[in-house]
Structures are given as structure tokens and as C-alpha cells.
Amino acid sequence: MKQFWKSMLRSPSGVIGLIILLLAISVAVFGPMLFPNSPWRMVQRPFLPPFTLSTVPLGTDALGRDVFAGMIFGARVSLLVGLVSTLVALIVGVPIGAMAGYFGGKVDDALMRFTEFFQTIPSFALAIVLVAILQPSIYSIVASIAVVSWPPVARLVRGEVLSLRTREYVQAAVVTGQSNSWIILREILPNALSPVIVLASLMVATAILLESSLSFLGLGDPNLISWGYMVGAGRTVIRQAWWITVFPGVAILISVLGLNLIGEGLNDALNPRLSREGR
């Protein structure tokens, strides 16, 4: 663990990514307490340019709502959706991949055909269809992002399990009569964890992009403000008020960039051999 942090902190992208993530998390957690302006309430005249009033630092949108407040509350939605949908995708993908890799044969064939099927379907189009049909809400958004993002997890875990299954310590566990689930959970999966962690960090980034795209198209949760919704709402007035679309977009860009950098840092720290090859 100590070794891990040491190598993580040695990779510049990992450090920058961690700083960005910590910043984003603290904005999401503490921001709404420090800036209690509701993102839905009219606080000033519409189209107030940014940097004119210190109480509304980033100006107001077409309805006189505080852009800065929207950015802060939007951080909650983005991070929450990103983390939870990735978690759900892991909960679906890891067991499928583990079973396919461990049992092999027909089980493997069936599960992998199933996975490939989901991988072939254009993911964003499927997410749109799912959210539209299930009606937009934070639950349907999380569910549809999870549905389109679990296949790579399953494939990755399968590959890892496949190579670990033949190792001697696993064979030893089989010989001592341990149950299959015990072997998978206690012997194999812990050793397959590091590439999964790297993938998960990148998945959170993709999930944030997906959520913002859905919200941009008007498929966001109508009760929650999100960055994608703000850009979508500011789109029609972009000629008069650039700031309504620019700032939330920058927020998305920075969060996604931060998570991608963390993914790279984790990759360097957890798979040092792989990262050497990349240089």
C-alpha cells in the first residue's frame, strides 16, 4: 500500500489528477453548504455577465439563475452519477467475467456472446433509448449508463481470471477442496483487482461524459441541476451569453481530465511493467 502511494505520487499525471478529483469532491460535498444560493431560484436580472457582481461571480442565465450555484450543485450530480453507475457496472461485469473465465467451456461461450452483444449495440444510442423509455430520472440515468458500460469490465476480468486460474496457488486451493465461489472471491479476484481499478477510474470519466450528454439532450433528471443541462439550456442564447455554456463545459472538461489522469497514474503505479513499455 505504501509502495502504491509512493509510485502514484511519483507519476505527475496521477498527482494532478488526484488534486483535481479532491477539489471536485470537496466542491460537491461542501460547496452547497458554503454557497446556499439555490441553482433554480432567480437571484439577479437575466443575462448578467460574469465578474460583475461578487455575489453572482459567474453571472446569471436566461432566467436570472446563478450560474456559479449551478456549477456547484451540478458537481454533485456529475460525481454521484459517475461513481454510482460505475459501481453498478462493476457489480454486473465482475461476476460475469469471473464466471466466464473460471468455468470456461459453454458457460464462457454463452456469457461472452452475451457480452459481445451488448458491446456491439451503439452505447450512447442505447442509453438515449433506455432513459427516454424509462422516463428521465437519476435512477434511469444511472441504470442506463451501467447497462452500456459493464461489457469491458466483464471482458477484462475474464482475461485476468483465465490467466490466474492455472496458477499453482489456485490449483492448491482446488486440491484442498475449497468451493468454487471461495476460490474466485478469495484467491483469484483480489489478484485481478489492479487492472479493474484502472479501468474503473476511466469508466467514471466516461460516465460523467455520458450523463452530461444525456442531460444536454434534455434527458436529465428534471429535479436536479447538472452541467450538461446547463450547457443545453444556454445553447439557444449562446450569441448573447457565452458564459452560460462556457463555464459548465469547463467543469466537465476538468473533471473528466482529472479522472483520466488518475487512470494513467494508477496504471503507472499498479502495472509498472506496462507503463515502462509505453515509454
Add this chain to the structure above:
Amino acid sequence: MLSFVAQRVVKGVIVLLAIVVLNFFLIRLAPGDPAVVMAGEAGASDQVFVKQLKEKFGLDKPLPEQLFIYVKGVVTLDLGFSFRQQAPVAKLIGERLPATLLLTLTAFAISLALGILFGTFAARFAGTFLDTGITVFALIFYAMPIFWVALMGILLFSVTFDWLPSFGYDTVGGNYTGLAHAIDVGKHLIMPAMTLGLFFMATYTRMTRASMLEVKRLDFVKTARAKGLSDAVIQRRHVLRNALLPVVTLAGVHSGTLIGGAVITETVFAWPGIGRLMYDALLQRDYNLLLGVFVICSAMVLIFNLITDLVYRLVDPRIEFAS
């Protein structure tokens, strides 16, 4: 080779059928009567039409029979009727498909060409200022949401500089013909295609760079160098050619994302393709049209995957067609 293609086509058709079946159940996931859902939102549909739909799809018959009727319809390219647009879904999609193909293929070509170019440069000058610059830009482009890139493009090139049109396929009322029309469409195409291509360009840049650096250290490159081949020849004929293999694979994997990006790009730029059609269907809750577009998108991805598979096998003779 032929048997390989046949095999892949059969597999693709099976997947497509599975998607159609998925579609069938998705319609039934929507709240309310499937006939009403197909007709558009409850308020917009009239009783006669709903009754017609019920009869046509046999919605009072048992589920398996309904499924059979639905699949039969899709196989004969009958994707249903859009009540909102008062036209068959297949016709609506057919009209819009060329614009989407133009957009996605242009974006794909731009992103692949520029991505490979920048990636090669970055690898060639690894560790230098140029490499760092390219890598940083690729990271940033990789993290930008497409809809935002589109809007920033409009803000910069349409609003501020007034260089490029911000929406549409051609100038309304321009009445251009022949070459003038092509140039007009081209002008409208630049920004959407660049927007859509930027993310993929970043991906291909990173991939090409990493892949070239990996291939560079392999023994056959040392051999080539020992034979006294010039650096340019080694880079082009030995390193790049091998380094492109994973890039081709990635391009195939990305076809679905490309279509998804087209939905967003077409929406922002009012580009009259099936992505825009999907957005319109979404706004009007025109589920029949929405699911029709979804099936066609999936079919496009399958075809694209088949093509990349073939290209892969042509580029890499080590892979045999028979498998």
C-alpha cells in the same frame, strides 16, 4: 476469405435480429399501452389510429405471436409508421441516412489521418517539447464533451469570426447547383465533422504514439537498422505499418461511439441526418421512430465492424481468414 465474410455476415444478422427482439421488449417497457406508445404520446394519437396499430401488430394476441409479427415487419424493412411525422419510419430514415454517412465518414477520415500523423510525430520526437505538446492536447481533447466542443466551435468560428455557418446542410434559399452546391455543403460540413472527429483524433493520436514506441523496440526494427535502411524507410515501412494494427482494431470498436457522437453533433448543428431525427423523435416521445433509428444505428455499427475486420486481415497477413 469468402467463407470468412459469409460467416461474419451470418453472425451480424443474428446479432441484428437479437437487437430487433430487444427493441420489441423495450417498447413494452415504456409506461402505458404499447399501441399508444407507438402512436406517440397519448394525447397526440387518435383512437382510429391506435386501433389500426393494435390490429396491425396483433397487440391483442399472445406475446410470442406479437414478437413474430414485429420481427417479420423489420425484416421486410417495415419499421412502422411515425404518427408525429405522418410518414413511414423507414422512409424518414432513408432520407436522412446519406447526410449522416457523409458526416460520420468525413469525421472518421479526418480523425484517423490527423491522429496517425500527430501520433507518429509524437513518437518520432518522444520526450521532446513537441511530444509533450501533442500529448497534452490529446488529453484535453479526449476529455471534452462533444456538445461543448460543438458550441465552442460555433462561438469561435461563427459568432466571433463569422467564418463558417453554424447550422444546416446547405444555405437555405441559396439555390446553388453543381460545384457551387458541393462547396456550400462542404462549408457547412467542416465544423460538424471537425467537432465529431476531435475526440477520435485524440484517441488515435495516443494510440498511435504508444503503439509506435512499443514496436520501435522490437527485434525486427533492429534488424532493419542493421541492414542499413534509412530511418524514414524504417519508420514508414516497418514501425508504422505494424503500429497501425491496434489503431484499426480501435476504429472498429469506436464505430458505435461515432454514431452516438453524430446524434449530438447533428443536434447542435441542425445537420439533417438520422442523429437529428433521433433527437426530434426524443423531443416528441415518438418511440416508434426512436427505436427505428436505434435499429438502423446498430446495423451501421455491425457493417462498420465487418469492414474493419476485413481491413485488419488485409493489413496483417499473419491473421488467417479461415478462423
